[in-house]
Amino acid sequence: MPLDFDAELTVTSPSxxxxxxxxxxxxxxxxxxxxxxxxxxxxxxxxxxxxxVVDGSGITVLDTSGAWxxxxxxxxxxxxxxxxxxxxxxxxxxxxxQLLAARDLPLETPLARSPPWLERAGRHAxxxxxxxxxxxxxxxxxxxxxxxxxxxxxxxxxxPILHNVQTAGVDALPITGLLSFLMGIVIAYQxxxxxxxxxxxxxxxxxVALAMLRELSPxxxxxxxxxxSGSAYTAQIGTMKVTEExxxxxxxxxxxxxxxxxxxxxxLIIVMPLLTVYTDVTGVLGGMVMANLKLGVGFDVFxxxxxxxxxxxxxxxxxxxxxxxxxxxxxxxxxxxxQVSGSADSVGAQTTLSVVQSIFxxxxxxxxxxxxxxxxDL
Amino acid sequence: MQTTQAGPSSDxxxxxxxxxxxxxxxxxxxxxxxxxxxxxxxxxxxxxxSGKSTLxxxxxxxxxxxxxxxxxxGQEVVGLGDERALxxxxxxxxxxxxxxxxxxxxxxxxxxxVLAEHTDLPPHLIREVAAVKxxxxxxxxxxxxxxxxxxxxxxxxxxxxxxxxxLDPELLFLDEPTAGLDPLxxxxxxxxxxxxxxGLSLTIMMVTHDLDxxxxxxxxxxVLGKGRxxxxxxxxxxxxxxxxxxxxxxxxxxxxxxxxxxxxxx
Numbered sequence: 001m002p003l004d005f006d007a008e009l010t011v012t013s014p015s016x017x018x019x020x021x022x023x024x025x026x027x028x029x030x031x032x033x034x035x036x037x038x039x040x041x042x043x044x045x046x047x048x049x050x051x052x053v054v055d056g057s058g059i060t061v062l063d064t065s066g067a068w069x070x071x072x073x074x075x076x077x078x079x080x081x082x083x084x085x086x087x088x089x090x091x092x093x094x095x096x097x098q099l100l101a102a103r104d105l106p107l108e109t110p111l112a113r114s115p116p117w118l119e120r121a122g123r124h125a126x127x128x129x130x131x132x133x134x135x136x137x138x139x140x141x142x143x144x145x146x147x148x149x150x151x152x153x154x155x156x157x158x159x160p161i162l163h164n165v166q167t168a169g170v171d172a173l174p175i176t177g178l179l180s181f182l183m184g185i186v187i188a189y190q191x192x193x194x195x196x197x198x199x200x201x202x203x204x205x206x207x208v209a210l211a212m213l214r215e216l217s218p219x220x221x222x223x224x225x226x227x228x229s230g231s232a233y234t235a236q237i238g239t240m241k242v243t244e245e246x247x248x249x250x251x252x253x254x255x256x257x258x259x260x261x262x263x264x265x266x267x268l269i270i271v272m273p274l275l276t277v278y279t280d281v282t283g284v285l286g287g288m289v290m291a292n293l294k295l296g297v298g299f300d301v302f303x304x305x306x307x308x309x310x311x312x313x314x315x316x317x318x319x320x321x322x323x324x325x326x327x328x329x330x331x332x333x334x335x336x337x338x339q340v341s342g343s344a345d346s347v348g349a350q351t352t353l354s355v356v357q358s359i360f361x362x363x364x365x366x367x368x369x370x371x372x373x374x375x376x377d378l
Numbered sequence: 379m380q381t382t383q384a385g386p387s388s389d390x391x392x393x394x395x396x397x398x399x400x401x402x403x404x405x406x407x408x409x410x411x412x413x414x415x416x417x418x419x420x421x422x423x424x425x426x427x428s429g430k431s432t433l434x435x436x437x438x439x440x441x442x443x444x445x446x447x448x449x450x451x452g453q454e455v456v457g458l459g460d461e462r463a464l465x466x467x468x469x470x471x472x473x474x475x476x477x478x479x480x481x482x483x484x485x486x487x488x489x490x491x492v493l494a495e496h497t498d499l500p501p502h503l504i505r506e507v508a509a510v511k512x513x514x515x516x517x518x519x520x521x522x523x524x525x526x527x528x529x530x531x532x533x534x535x536x537x538x539x540x541x542x543x544x545l546d547p548e549l550l551f552l553d554e555p556t557a558g559l560d561p562l563x564x565x566x567x568x569x570x571x572x573x574x575x576x577g578l579s580l581t582i583m584m585v586t587h588d589l590d591x592x593x594x595x596x597x598x599x600x601v602l603g604k605g606r607x608x609x610x611x612x613x614x615x616x617x618x619x620x621x622x623x624x625x626x627x628x629x630x631x632x633x634x635x636x637x638x639x640x641x642x643x644x
Contacts, residue, residue: 031507031546035499063546064578068510092579099577103513342527343481 020051023073026058029066037066041073050082057088067096071105131339138335142265145257157263164267168229169275176224180217180279184286187211192294201295205305208287213310213318217279219366221272222325226358230333233264234354237337238347246338256338265330272326273319280318313378321369325362332358389416390449391549391581392437397446399432406432407443408605419575419582419595423627424602430585431475431553433602437583438472438551439463450549468496470549471542475557477534479526485512485537486522492544511540516570532563539570543578550574552584556591568594589628601627 023044029037046052054074056062062070070086078084089097115123149156191207237260240246246256284306291297297305336354340346394412398405406429414420424430435441437448439455448455453466479488489508493499499507512522515536526534535555542550555571556564568591574580575595586592592599593613600610603623609616617628 031493031497031499034507035497035503038503064510064514064543065507065546068507072506096577099514099573100510103510104519105510105513106519343525345482 020053021047022053022055024055024058025070026060028061029059029070030061030063031065034065034069037069041069046077049080052077052082052084054084054086055088056086056090056093059089059093062089062093062096064096064100067093067100068105071097071100134339135332135335138338139331141257142261142331142334145255145262146265149258149262155258156266157259160259160263161267161270164264165271167232168225168264168268169271172225172228172271172275173278175228176221176275176279177282179224180212180220180283181286183216183220184208184212184283184288185290186286187216188287188290189294192290196295201291201297202301202305204287204291204295204297205302206309208291209284209306209310210314212283212287213280213314215318215366217283218276218318218321218325219362220283221275221279221322222329222362223359225268225272225275225326226329226333226362227355229264229268230329230358231351231355233330233333234336234340234351235347236260237334238340238350241338241340242342242344242347261330261334264334265327268326268330269323273322276319276322280315317369317373317378321366324365324369328361328365329358332361390414391416391451392420392583393447393449393452394433394437395447395449397433397436397443397448399429399436399443405605407446410446410602410606412600412607412610414581414583416581417575417579418597419571419584421592421596421599422583422585422602423587423592423599425627428602429605430602434551434553434583434585438470439466468545469547470551471545471547472551473535473538473542473553473555475553477526477538479534479538479541481526484523484525485517485529485540488526488537489522489541489544492541496545508540508544511543512537514543514574515540516566532559532566535559535563535567536570543574546578548581550580550582552582552586554586555584556586556588561590564588564590565594567591571595 027033054070054077056070059066074084074086086097114120188204188208191204192201195201195204195207237246237256240260249256249259288299288302291302292299333354336350336357340350390413392412392414394410397407397410399407410433412422412433422430422433432441436443437450437455439458443456446456450466451469455463455466458466479485480491483491486505486508489511490504493504493507497504509519509522513519517533517536517540521529521533521537526537529537539552539555552571556567559567571582571584571591572595575582584591584596596613598610599613599616601608601616601621601624608623609619609621611619613628616624619625619628
């Protein structure tokens, strides 16, 4: 089957190695044919030197891609010495080739080189250090902004604070309540078997109440809020950064810290302890339901036992963590938002980082709290 | 100006007939008629909110008019699904007003992606052809490795043009090619539009506010106002028009300055 495009090389007096070579081009030279044409051209055996003629009179269609291949062939041939003449092209094709020749195009496009692993490791390390320093600087700025606001409490923006209380707190009630209720059920269920074996059914109260109040409900709330609100903070501030709204705020003379960071931090500090108390209650309720079903511990017995099972210190140690977790989540979320750099991809990457880092920091802080409380004998 | 109106002949690349568009109760287009001939640079002008960009989006099958017919290369695009529009879309390129470059990809990858999607070129040829397109739009060679957010506004427009040209379209749509550019970059775009039309034998349809660009690059201009095409003609014809809407558009202080400028450079 004859192809509708072609390139053919004829070399006159090839034996001397310096003969005149003629390349006849024919048919369609377009983006759809240049892959085959290029292979064909690469297979040709050009003489080492000597003049060449490229005859384009047979070309019926030429687009920029085809023109590029033609241009490259001519230019590469010329680079090896000897005159190269291009002849027979239609006027419009010649104009197109002229357009390409007028630009200074590199004949070889170098492959983008990915740096060696040592360089990459170094860059990552430098970025990690810069990230930590940036985060500390951000925490410092927020603290200063907070102090300035404390000196002039009138400047505090209540409206955004209340809005954040609504979105991060009130709207989170169903999901946090449900999850901690289920957590209470799971703990009671898991413990039931062991306790029954020792006939110590009543101690399910100690198990559920202690686990929920001291550890699980503050941690669970923090993780849900990091996923719900921390990510939202990053996405919101990040998008505002992309659309230059942050710059606009600064030119208007409103600090981004005052308008965007402080209300979020304060709102979360208000909301998190309240949510923790709420999840304490729902978690214990879950345990109560399971204790009743599986261990035959009635609601009245359960509530009576609660008094003995837990000391106030358990309640307070759990509650004391909540505002610290709130601070971590809000600051990491906002900081990551400010780190967004102009692309949609970056918003996604920073939001991921925000959630991962705040959950990581929350759990590390929780471990530190455990050590400190152990020292203090609480 | 009936003399400049193309007849229903087959050389109309774009043929818009009786298009009406409504957003809720607001009527944007009422019976818009438009023909763009092969090989010309056609410009659509009109005040803000006159529905220029909406008409452009309808022609490139991103939006549906309430009624009417739009034919591109003789094929009806109204009611055409994405699947069936694909062969048509490969024959035209669009440069969006704000560039619409994919921010996660470099400029070269933005152009190369179109080639990789629609051709079977090997990777090294994709890189080379992408570099050619980038150079054609007047960008420096090192721009290809940059990400869109590292480019200035003018460079981003050129990069967007390079992507629109990736498949050597027969028809090129430019949405506000010079908006937001400094005069120097804008006049670079004027020359670019002219040289591309001559070198690549393109048909170009653009939506613009830029009177300098109209005087220098447009063959014919349609004025959109009050939901319909008020007048179509060359810039010289339009500048002698009696229609108040057209006069208002072309005879403001800026219109006159642009005309004087155009005469000087010609």
